[in-house]
Amino acid sequence: MDAKVPQKRAGRPSDDQRREVRGRLAAAARELFGSRGFAAVTVREVAQHAGVTPAMVNYYFRGKHGLFLAVLEDLLEEALAGMEAAGESITGPGGIRIYLDRHVALLAENPWVAPLIYREVVLNPDLPSNFVAHFPGRLFGLLRRAVVAAQRRGELDPEPDADFLVISIVASSVFPFLMRPVIETLTAHTVDDAFARQWASHAGRMFYRGAAG
Amino acid sequence: MDAKVPQKRAGRPSDDQRREVRGRLAAAARELFGSRGFAAVTVREVAQHAGVTPAMVNYYFRGKHGLFLAVLEDLLEEALAGMEAAGESITGPGGIRIYLDRHVALLAENPWVAPLIYREVVLNPDLPSNFVAHFPGRLFGLLRRAVVAAQRRGELDPEPDADFLVISIVASSVFPFLMRPVIETLTAHTVDDAFARQWASHAGRMFYRGAAG
DNA sequence: ACATTAATTAAACAATTGATTAATTAGTAC
DNA sequence: GTACTAATTAATCAATTGTTTAATTAATGT
Secondary structure, eight states, X not given: OOOOOOSXXXXXXXXXXXXXXXXXXXXXXXXXXXXXXXXXXXXXXXXHHHTSOTHHHHHHHSSHHHHHHHHHHHHHHHHHXXXXXXXXXXXXXXXXXXXXXXXXXXXXXXXXXXXXHIIIIITOTTSXXXXXXXXXXXXXXXXXXXHHHHHHHTSSOSSSOHHHHHHHHHHHHHHHXXXXXXXXXXXXXXXXXXXXXXXXXXXXXXXXXXXXX | OOOOOOXXXXXXXOHHHHHHHHHHHHHHHHHHHXXXXXTTOOHXXXXXXXXXXXXXXXXXXXXXXXXXXXXXXXXXHHHHHHHHTTHHHHHSTTHHHHHHHHHHHHHHHSTTHHHHHIIIIITOTTSOHHHHHHHHHHHHHHHHHHHHHHHHHTSSOSSSOHHHHHHHHHHHHHHXXXXXXXXXXXXXXXXXXXXXXXXXXXXXXXXXTTOOO
């Protein structure tokens, strides 16, 4: 159950040992914060999961808040890097569909990402001020460039405000993964990888259909 | 600041007085839970806002959880009644657009409803089990009937699974109000009543365009 | 009038939680 | 080998929070 291996081991450990403790804490925190959010998880719990003392959270991360921010920043950076790596292809022809596929696949692979970001970033007024603007902003900016380009090429309806289309596309990507419990309760669908592919196809059809391309 | 009017009034009050205390607690709870969620609000805070003692929360609502459930149930029932009142017109011709207008207007008038329901109903595994199925279920059922009818009339693309269209339509209605902080940070738009009308029009165009109707 | 009853209060309780501290242990440098 | 330093632990602190309790007060019924 608990990963408490070393019952009585103090003193200065080797460098790889110390990095292992930090890493175990980060891993445990990512898992627990991911599934249950910041407030519902206690420092004792994270420490126990990592097999160390609660005081280590303070030693390595300067408290619960620091641990959370470190984990969250890593998580977002990781997720965004995956999207931005496909930057050029997204801005190119058929790019909106590529964006949809990538974003939906990303969220399907990590089911806790969407609720976590919503709960802890979108709805959290106590975050470092640049946080909200920075991470969702990068995704938004990437997609907006792609939308404007697609409108110019006639792949998307050129009439609506680009911001409206961006919001629609993000909504289509994210919403099913935000609402997974509801969808799985009220429909016969399971929000998994197979659903993600079907869904991306459905959403893609909706945006492209009727465009003058 | 605080509504503490009666400094030293104990003893059995008249019936309207006692209903006033219960009502004041419920009102304060709705406002505080609405803006900041269940966990972040303390019983002391609600009581202070209502001008009474924390113990009254236990007396009238059997604890914080009871208070929350009472308030939440009222709130959801109220919101759903407004939607179901338009039931027939939603199932009739052009009903999807009527649904969009109503739902979006409802969420624009009460900006805290969407985040509250998401945080406290969708993401809350400790609710009475029927809760999740019941309230989102009624909305979902209403809309699903309308979608099937609209598909039969050829107003909506008959090809996609009805569930997929329902999810898309709910996403279009709810998402901007879930993401209000992000949208207002990253775009020039303000998510208010005017935005709501524009948005409903945009979403309506997206769903109807290209249909065989 | 008088006992009864319901509402209300102030105070305290018990549990939880994030954080701190002083002691302890083992590597490292000289 | 001795002094030094960094990691780790166990214990504790201080604050917060939901809830309970015993006392108090006033309306009500008879």
